[in-house]
Amino acid sequence: MAEPRTTSGTQEQILDAVLSRLAEGGLAGVSMRAVATEADVSLGLLNYHFSGKQALIAKAVQMACDRLLAESMVAIDGVTGADERVRRFIWGTMDEDFLSSEYRRLRLVIWAAGRLDPEIGETDLKYYCEYVDRMTEMILEARPELTATGARERAVDVSLTQDGLRLNWARFGDRDALERGLQRCEAIALGDG
Numbered sequence: 001m002a003e004p005r006t007t008s009g010t011q012e013q014i015l016d017a018v019l020s021r022l023a024e025g026g027l028a029g030v031s032m033r034a035v036a037t038e039a040d041v042s043l044g045l046l047n048y049h050f051s052g053k054q055a056l057i058a059k060a061v062q063m064a065c066d067r068l069l070a071e072s073m074v075a076i077d078g079v080t081g082a083d084e085r086v087r088r089f090i091w092g093t094m095d096e097d098f099l100s101s102e103y104r105r106l107r108l109v110i111w112a113a114g115r116l117d118p119e120i121g122e123t124d125l126k127y128y129c130e131y132v133d134r135m136t137e138m139i140l141e142a143r144p145e146l147t148a149t150g151a152r153e154r155a156v157d158v159s160l161t162q163d164g165l166r167l168n169w170a171r172f173g174d175r176d177a178l179e180r181g182l183q184r185c186e187a188i189a190l191g192d193g
Contacts, residue, residue, distance in 0.1 A: 011049050011059075014039045018060035023106040027113055030057055058119045061110055065127035071095055072131065082142035083190055089138055090158060090185045093131075094165070094178065104170040132159055139189050146191075158185045 017039035021030045032053055036046045050056040075092030076085045097103060114121035135155035140146060146154075165181040168174065 008049075010041065010045070012063070014041060014046060014049060014056070015060040015063045018056055019064055019106055020102070022057070022060065022109045022113075023102045026109050027057070027117075032056070054117075054119065057113075057117075058123060061113075061120050061123045064106060064110065065123060068093055068098060069127060069130055069134075071098065072134070076138075082138065086135070086138045086142050086189050087186050089135060090162070090189060091182055093162065094182060099166075099169055099178075101170075104166065107166060108170070128159065132156055135159070135189065142190055154189050154191070157188050161185050161188065 014035060017035045018030060020038060021034055030053060032043060032046055035056065036043045039046070046056075050059065072089050072092035075088045075095075079085050079088050110120065110124055114124040132152065132155045135158060136148070136152045139151040139154050140148065143151065161181060162185060165178055165185075168181070169178050
């Protein structure tokens with residue numbers, strides 16, 4: 001059965017349960033029965049909406065990645081000025097929800113699972129490329145003198161630095177280091193430092 005393109009309330013409830021199970025126990029923590037219990041739905045309903053564990057995990061990972069990209073886009077809604085849009089986009093994925101211990105564990109699981117499961121790896125790569133593409137566009141708006149390649153290199157460097165900041169935050173929870181790092185991301189993107 002093909003997975004639907006849109007997500008109903010019940011499906012989102014189920015996928016949130018998958019994300020919770022992934023954050024708590026990694027891939028091994030996800031079973032159809034455990035997800036049904038956590039989502040407070042019957043196993044039959046779970047099987048009606050999703051064709052199996054792999055489809056369930058893949059759809060949940062897609063939802064998590066979509067949420068992170070959406071948060072970056074929300075951060076720039078109504079923002080004028082190309083430089084400020086770049087700054088807000090950079091800080092958008094460092095919202096408190098995305099710095100929570102549950103979400104940090106989930107990102108680590110997704111990164112690790114992506115190395116083992118091609119579908120999860122493709123989903124994570126797609127999110128990464130979309131994020132870098134959006135940032136590249138914004139950098140070019142702010143710095144039109146750059147080549148497309150130069151702007152993309154800056155966007156990639158920012159993304160790599162942000163991943164390092166997430167890992168550092170997960171290990172030490174150092175707010176000052178996080179904020180300094182995000183300011184450095186701004187400097188990388190805008191060429192101000």
